[in-house]
Amino acid sequence: MKKLINFTLIALVTIAVACHKDATVTKLQPVKFDSNVTASTNAIILSSTSDSTSVLTLNWTAATYPIKLKVTYTVQIDAVTDTGTWANAKTAVVGADILTKTFKGADINTWALALGIPGNTTGQLVFRIQAYQDRNAYSKPITITVTPYVSIFVAPPPPDSLGYxxxxxxxxxxxxxxxxxxxxxxxxxxxxxxxxxxxxxxxxxxxxxxxxxxxxxxxxxxxxxxxxxxxxxxxxxxxxxxxxxxxxxxxxxxxxxxxxxxxxxTTWAIIGDATPNGWNTETEMTYVPAKHVWTITLNLIKSGSFKFRANNGWNNDFGIDPVTNRIFYADNPIFGGGGAKGGLNNLSVSEDGNYTVYLDLSNPNRYYYYLQKH
The missing domain is CATH 2.60.40.3620 (Immunoglobulin-like)
Structure with missing residues (x-):
């Protein structure tokens, strides 16, 4: 019996050593995405006539993943000063295995203004392609000079996030x-x-x-x-x-x-005595997915004021901070209802006219609105 036990122990040790030798380490295979993005132009000057016109086309080569499955591509657009982190980048989903994307003038204009390029001045936007299958891979960035337009720019987007x-x-x-x-x-x-x-x-x-x-x-x-x-x-x-x-x-x-x-x-609207419907009836806004904004075109008067509100009620609405010129919730049930932030004013315009109003809620660190006067 003693010898049998010894032989059994030797056999177990041998099996354990053999299993140890046979063990392999699985390595994550790299993704190849050495694409240099090509652009149809390196400078874009925008105007109201270019809103519905194709102004930029990007092309790139496919990313190669170890497994032959579909790859989803997304274009990221950001300010030159933010490309260390791309934290405030705007995105445009391209789709699976599509290697090109064309942008209308209105899209580029909205992103340029949102990313801090003042209207009627020249700045730079950076574009890169994100590939995704089981992990992200990125192309080399490409810089495009952009001149957005706006007649009157009220409450421009804040250049920095709130740091939340x-x-x-x-x-x-x-x-x-x-x-x-x-x-x-x-x-x-x-x-x-x-x-x-x-x-x-x-x-x-x-x-x-x-x-x-x-x-x-x-x-x-x-x-x-x-x-x-x-x-x-x-x-x-x-x-x-x-x-x-x-x-x-x-x-x-x-x-x-x-x-x-x-x-x-939620759906959003504008209401106030600066609008044609006064404080009794709101004017509904339309959501534009490609621009990530709610928008409405209407006449506004400088002697009145207005607010943005959701779902035809006053439990979720925005006012403006007179010091920072940022919009904050005046009421929101998520933050306790009542007054979400005190000391806010209504919004207003500096002169009468026909305006397109934009409300961008795509980044909770930088909620903002702006107006384009026609």
């Missing part, structure tokens, strides 16, 4: 890529007098699954918030997706302290 921390919103609507997803932001304590609550907006086009998640970083390697059922969030990375009821423009909130989330469909 963010959660990312990867989902079916944009290829499940956290690095190019929209965000919700957590206002600093004292601005809306709350903490741990993230808020922002997401546009869900028709035809998808309407699934998404919150992530704490622009990747899948940190905290992923999924479905904890009945409006709860789960920090289990294997939890199911969060699901919206259908297409639309949603205000999202995530309470990472109490692990709760909400999704409220």
């Amino acid at each position: 921390s963010v959660l990312y919103l990867p989902g079916d609507y944009q290829g499940w890529s956290p690095g190019t997803a929209g965000t919700v932001a957590a206002p600093a304590v004292g601005v809306y007098k709350t903490s741990g609550i993230y808020e922002g907006y997401i546009y869900e086009p028709a035809g998808g699954t309407y699934h998404f998640k919150f992530t704490s970083a622009p990747d899948w390697n940190h905290i992923n918030y999924g479905d904890g059922s009945n409006g709860a969030l789960s920090t289990d990375g294997q939890a199911g997706d969060l699901v919206l009821p259908g297409p639309g423009f949603y205000e999202l909130s995530a309470d990472v302290v109490n692990l709760k989330w909400t999704a409220t469909p």
